[in-house]
Amino acid sequence: MTIAPGSADQGASHMYRAMRDFVQSVDDTLPGKFEITKEGIVHDMMSPVKQHELxxxxxxxxxxxxxxxxxxxxxGEPDVEGAYEGVLRRPDVMVIAEEDMEGEGTFDPRTVLAAVEIVSRSNPDNDWIAKTRDYPLLGIPVYAVFDPRTGSGAVFTDIHxxxxxxxxxxxxxxxxxxDxxxxxxxxxxxxxxxxxxEDADGAAS
Structure with missing residues (x-):
């Protein structure tokens, strides 16, 4: 099949907008948290356990x-969005200047100084694998992972x-x-x- 120049990008953009519209339509009506990655929509239906939130x-x-x-x-909200990259994420903690939180809409990922995630029991690959791909794609310079399963973590830097x-x-x-x-x-x-x-599985946040 022949693809006209630019049509692939337009198709990807259309698909992202469709996924984003869906996420917005169900975010307040269905349980769990919705995010968009290069692979599609991530939906976690579990509630975070106390250790995650603490x-x-x-x-x-x-x-x-x-x-x-x-x-x-x-x-918390709002999400960090890279529409061009087709990614919508909501880090557990976002390090950001207070002035960059002003205005309407989602956060510009270029204003996020660091993203911090606490690994969930239900979907650890979301934090250890998928987000180590998505966050440098968005240009977030520092990504820190804390894993309560193992009592360890890692800090990722130096995008290349x-x-x-x-x-x-x-x-x-x-x-x-x-430290x-x-x-x-x-x-x-x-x-x-x-x-x-004995804890129940936590959220894939």
Missing amino acids: TVLRLRKRLEKAMPEEIVAHT STPDGPRYATRKDFVYGE VTIGEWTIATNGLPRYRD
């Missing part, structure tokens, strides 16, 4: 204590070009109890909760 809270407080007042560690697209060139692993540097700010990781065997 980790989000403690990391947010520690980051904001270390950062200047004009920089915040934001949790590869045959498969932008990827992080540097990965620094850590274990809970060590970790996210962007320009160093925080402690002691006292972060771990998942327990």
Whole structure:
């Protein structure tokens, strides 16, 4: 089949808009969280377990204590959107200047200084694999992963070009109890909760 110049990009853009319209139409009516990746829509129907949410809270407080007042560690909505890349994500924590949160619509990924994710029990590949692809594609310079399953994590930095697209060139692993540097700010990781065997699966957030 012959494809006219530019028609493939137009088709991809149309598909993204269709997925985005669907996500917007069901986001407040169906349980769980919806995100859009290069592979399609990610829908997590599970609710986050306490350890996941407590980790989000403690990391947010520690980051904001270390950062200047004009920089915040934001949790929740709105999403980070790269329409051209066809990606719509909602990090557990977004490090961003307060002034860049003003206005309407989604966050511009170019204003996000760092994204932080807490690995879920139900879909760890979403955090460890898919987002290490999506976040450099969006141009987010720092991506930090905290994994309550293992009590460890990693910080990804230094976006560079590869045959498969932008990827992080540097990965620094850590274990809970060590200090970790996210962007320009160093925080402690002691006292972060771990998942327990009897816990129900958490969210793929």
